[in-house]
Amino acid sequence: MYDREKQSLVSLITMVLILGSYTLYVYHKYIAGNLDILNDFKFWGKAYLILIPVSIAAQIIIHIIFFTINKIVTNEGAPAITDERDQLIELKAIRIAHWTFIAGFILSMGSLATGVQPWVMLIALIYSGFIAAIASESAKIYFYWKGF
Amino acid sequence: MSKCFISNNIRKLRFLADEMTQQQLADKTGVTRQTIMAIENGKYSPTLELAFRIAGVFHTPLEEVFSFDEKVQKGKK
Numbered sequence: 001m002y003d004r005e006k007q008s009l010v011s012l013i014t015m016v017l018i019l020g021s022y023t024l025y026v027y028h029k030y031i032a033g034n035l036d037i038l039n040d041f042k043f044w045g046k047a048y049l050i051l052i053p054v055s056i057a058a059q060i061i062i063h064i065i066f067f068t069i070n071k072i073v074t075n076e077g078a079p080a081i082t083d084e085r086d087q088l089i090e091l092k093a094i095r096i097a098h099w100t101f102i103a104g105f106i107l108s109m110g111s112l113a114t115g116v117q118p119w120v121m122l123i124a125l126i127y128s129g130f131i132a133a134i135a136s137e138s139a140k141i142y143f144y145w146k147g148f
Numbered sequence: 149m150s151k152c153f154i155s156n157n158i159r160k161l162r163f164l165a166d167e168m169t170q171q172q173l174a175d176k177t178g179v180t181r182q183t184i185m186a187i188e189n190g191k192y193s194p195t196l197e198l199a200f201r202i203a204g205v206f207h208t209p210l211e212e213v214f215s216f217d218e219k220v221q222k223g224k225k
Contacts, residue, residue, distance in 0.1 A: 086180070
């Protein structure tokens, strides 16, 4: 497995871990036994704003740890060059993420249009962003594995 | 993904250049070894700039490194 594939795989696992643990944390701290909070927009605003920096910080820390361990084990550092093929794969992955998120956005708006509770839309938005990121990293792994 | 109609002689040219490794060619052209491998295997068509840089490493004209497979292209139409 090449460096870029490893990097995407680490990102993928990190995202699943972050969202999984953050969902559990929010559920146990706020939602459990207090379901009224689901309709509190202040709560959702805070949940979104905290998730973004937490996920960025966690991604950076996990990548540093991974590349340090990888350097010790395989004597290979982080990828030094981003060439034209890497950029093209990145663009294709971004396009896939974009369309995945758009589909999630339309679904979340559809849930509002059909009269479902607003918190369903907010959860759908978080998860469509998360699924878009997973689709992006999976696409990168696929393109690198396939050769292009 | 679009089909790659560009074939190349990079493997042969590397052999003639004292069995130059893919990594050495990658270092000389400023790309990764995986990109050179993908080009050699016909999985990726390089940009014109990279194609010229590869040809420059072997001191050969571009058309001696890369060729366009017109038969495949016509068959596709």
